Amino acid sequence: MSESSFQKKGQTNKASEAARVEALHRIRSAKSSRRSPEAWAAAIENGDRDALSQAITLTESNRLQDLEILTAILKALKPTKSKGVTSNRIGVTGVPGVGKSTFIEAFGQVLLEQGHRVAVLAIDPSSARSGGSLLGDKTRMDALSKKSSAFVRPSPTSTNLGGVASGTYEAILLCEAAGFDRIVVETVGVGQSETAVRDLTDAFLLLMLPGGGDELQGIKRGIMEMADLLIVNKDDGSNRPLARETASQYQQALRLFPPNPGGHTVQVKSTSALEKKGVKEIVNAVNVLIDEWSENGWLESQRKKQRLCQLDGHVHTLARIARWNASKTAASAWTQLQHEVATNERHPLDAAQAWSYIHLEEDS
Ligand SMILES: Nc1nc2c(ncn2[C@@H]2O[C@H](COP(=O)(O)OP(=O)(O)OP(=O)(O)O)[C@@H](O)[C@H]2O)c(=O)[nH]1
Ligand SMILES: [Mg+2]
Incomplete structure (x- = not known):
């Protein structure tokens, strides 16, 4: 740059x-x-x-x-309990530059053509480090942003206290309340953010580049295990043969993976997000998965687990925020503990315990 x-x-x-x-x-x-x-x-x-x-x-x-x-x-907001599951929540991850935003732009347009209302939330974990924004993404989702049935929202995760994607669950609920029935969450597949987004969505799509093993692409095996669908993007131009080969290699590799908790066989598909090829097939594949999960109960049981996970996360976050706001001493102690953990001077467990003693001392 x-x-x-x-x-x-x-x-x-x-x-x-x-x-x-x-x-x-x-x-x-x-x-x-x-x-x-x-x-x-x-x-x-x-x-x-x-x-x-x-x-x-x-x-x-x-x-x-x-x-x-x-x-x-x-x-x-009107209670959602009686309505059951009213939306599909779809996470999209992959290394920077793999084509997530371009893919979502094309994917979203297929959904719009099918009569859905589409909200896109893009999480940028790098903004936590740089204070950056996702203006670039917004431009890349230009066509979608302009549609009245779509809503594109770049979300900087610049909060000091919340984890990556903290607040995104509530953002999803708000979009659903506004009548969006397809919620797509984009996150960069390089940190903790994809785990967080996996815990927020029904279907989790991993975009890969043609060529190179997963190590080369910086995608950890754990992330591949979380995916419900693998997509080799940029299957166009001179990349085509390589994209096909990569797709079949991943399909082979997946045989060695533990079964997907949703009970389905994870497929590998190829797309050209740029040329909008293969995208409709992905929409169909996601629909099939979600229909299956609605029938076998996985959809609701996964959402229940996610709600409980949110509760847990919020309890931790709110305790920290409360402490942070309540006292300057606690705030500086927290910064010090974070530093010690980051530089490996303290175990995270030890630091968490020290933090809980600070709570006790301040409360007494
Ligand atoms: N040839 C080709 N290029 C693509 C395709 N999809 C995206 N690109 C290009 O790849 C570059 C990155 O695309 P983005 O959609 O911004 O990728 P991203 O994964 O959202 O990137 P970050 O948000 O920065 O992580 C852009 O120049 C796109 O035009 C594709 O299917 N084929
Ligand atoms: Mg992007």
């Missing part, structure tokens, strides 16, 4: 952070002056995109007040 594009990125980051702070400010004043959580929830249910966008901004906040408003909105 050239120096000037670095500078430009830095400016964009600052601008997007400033925009986020401003949005939160607007949200807070909206709450205090004009809009009750009930009215806000009703606006989301009536398809007000600003109301949806602003509520998603709350999911990205660390402030307890924002989370309280978010909770009130979620509680004010």
Whole structure:
């Protein structure tokens, strides 16, 4: 990247952070002056995109007040319990540049043609390090962003306290409340984010590049094991023979994998997201899987497990946020503990215990 594009990125980051702070400010004043959580929830249910966008901004906040408003909105939404599963949640992962955004753009358009309403949430774990934004992704999903039945939302995970993708579950619920019945979550397959997204979605798609083993692609075996469908993308031009060969190699490799918990045989397919080839087949394959899972009970049992996993995660996050907000000493102790764990001076378990003693001391 050239120096000037670095500078430009830095400016964009600052601008997007400033925009986020401003949005939160607007949200807070909206709450205090004009809009009750009930009215806000009703606006989301009536398809007000600003109301949806602003509520998603709350999911990205660390402030307890924002989370309280978010909770009130979620509680004010029409109950989903009686409705059962009303949407398909689809995770898309793969190394940077494999074509996730291009694929989602094409995939989303097929879904729109089939009469669905599509929301895309893109998680960028690198933004936690750089404060970056996903403006690039937004541009790449240009066609989808312009459709009235689609909603594209890049989500920086710049929260200090939440884990990767913290808040995304709530963002999914908000999109569903706004009437989107296909939710696609994009995440880069290089860190913990794909595990987090696996725990948020019904079907998990892994995009691979033609050629090279999985080690070469930086994809860990564990991520391959989590996938419900493997897709060799960029099956076009001179890449075609290699893409086919790669697909058959992965198909062979999968035979040695433990059975997929959903009870299906994981397939390997090829696509050209750029030329929109093979994408409809992926939509169909995902539909077949989800139908199967609805019948065999896996869909609901996986969602139940995910809800419990969210509960667990939120308990940890909220405890940390509360502590962080309550005391400067605790905040600096937390930073110190993080440093010690990061530099391998302390075991994570030891640090977590030290942290819980800080809680006890402060509480007593
Ligand atoms: N030839 C070819 N190029 C593709 C295909 N899909 C995507 N690309 C190109 O690959 C590059 C990266 O595509 P993206 O869709 O941004 O990839 P991504 O995985 O979302 O990248 P990150 O979000 O940065 O991780 C772009 O230049 C695309 O035009 C494809 O099917 N064939
Ligand atoms: Mg992308």
